[in-house]
Amino acid sequence: MKWLIRSFLVLLVLALGAVGWWLFAAHRGDAALVRTGQLAAGENLSDPALIARGKYLATVGDCAACHTQRGGAPFAGGHEVPTPFGNIPSPNITPDDETGLGRWSFADFWQALHAGIGRHGEFLYPAFSYTSYTKVTRDDALAMFAYLKSLAPVHQPAKALGLKFPYSVRSGLAAWRTLYFREGVYQPDTSKSPEWNRGAYLVQGLGHCNECHVARDALGGVPDQPALSGGQIPAQDWYAPDLSTQAHGGLHGWSRQDIVDLLKTGQSAKGSAFGPMAEVVSRSTQHMTDADLAAVATYLESLPPRPQPVVATSAIDTTALVKHGNEIYDRQCAACHGKDGNGVVGVYPPLNGNSSVDEPAGINAIRVVLLGGFPPVTAGNPRPYSMPPFAQSLKDADVAAVVSYIRQAWGNHAAPVQERDVGKYRQTPID
Incomplete structure (x- = not known):
């Protein structure tokens, strides 16, 4: 056969x-x-x-x-x-x-x-x-x-x-x-400003942002779907978030300066770069001119709103799981990220409204809890604060609990994660 x-x-x-x-x-x-x-x-x-x-x-x-x-x-x-x-x-x-x-x-x-x-x-x-x-x-x-x-x-x-x-x-x-594949050099949109067109050219072309920030199908292709709408990076087990700043977008509530700060220093008031994005900032975006960074931010601000996400409901009662996660958070996380999940600006990233916490799969939060969070070293942030790994001190059930808690606490409304998911991603290499 x-x-x-x-x-x-x-x-x-x-x-x-x-x-x-x-x-x-x-x-x-x-x-x-x-x-x-x-x-x-x-x-x-x-x-x-x-x-x-x-x-x-x-x-x-x-x-x-x-x-x-x-x-x-x-x-x-x-x-x-x-x-x-x-x-x-x-x-x-x-x-x-x-x-x-x-x-x-x-x-x-x-x-x-x-x-x-x-x-x-x-x-x-x-x-x-x-x-x-x-x-x-x-x-x-x-x-x-x-x-x-x-x-x-x-x-x-x-x-x-x-x-x-x-x-x-x-x-x-x-x-x-x-x-x-559709072959063709970028054609400027004459209805848009030169800054917008420069940002679109960089994001769509050399920056190749859509290669990670969109979902791929079983053949590894990108079917017709909104650009930069977020997706799991194949074979790496990281989720590249949606990049729209509009309603229900992954960067909803981000300002132009927030985007520029993240790309230039690896850290902004809304979150930090880690995983594959930390390397992108370290090797690439921190070296971009201020004009090009502003152009990229201008283009991302123009991405359309997204449909309201449908949060999967679980047939399992997760009340006890989330309660246990709250206890772990208070003991292990609140000292840095705050009881309100808003972190400390310029030091510890917020978890409340963080696109990497709210992303659909829960992969990023699981992996950061397990492996730690390490923003890139940049000229603008030469000594970033890092988060220690908890893979040795927390069991899979504990990680699932605390991740489920932060995905549902404060203004977050993401689905809980399962213990089996933690076990899977515990075995995944860092890169």
């Missing part, structure tokens, strides 16, 4: 790949793409101003986060991006001739960034966020390429692809692309 199922999957992948490739080829013209990627007269990749601009843009795009393995040389690849289908090692993007971008032309780079097509015409896996990077302008792509070409080359061969069958069959990506 297993071989029949596997044979069917192979045929399905090949069939979808053939159809997807035909549609893909009909949709776009390769010649036009290559022409767009050619250097124009007078363009000089060694221009210091172009390289400096490219360095800033690569920082905004947080390229080093994926293209640097822990303890490794920056941009030399080797970091394994976890996905539900297996791990995908990031490639070396230093200008090494044998293992990096040394022999790449700008046309090759543009094709990868804009169309998700490798140097030899192969489909790139969407763990590389070309679904967002396609919006990057040619001029910005050229600056980034000039910067990467200016780096010292590092010889580091690629790791083996860790995808499971049938996801390791690249031809199947043609069908995926047909379903989920």
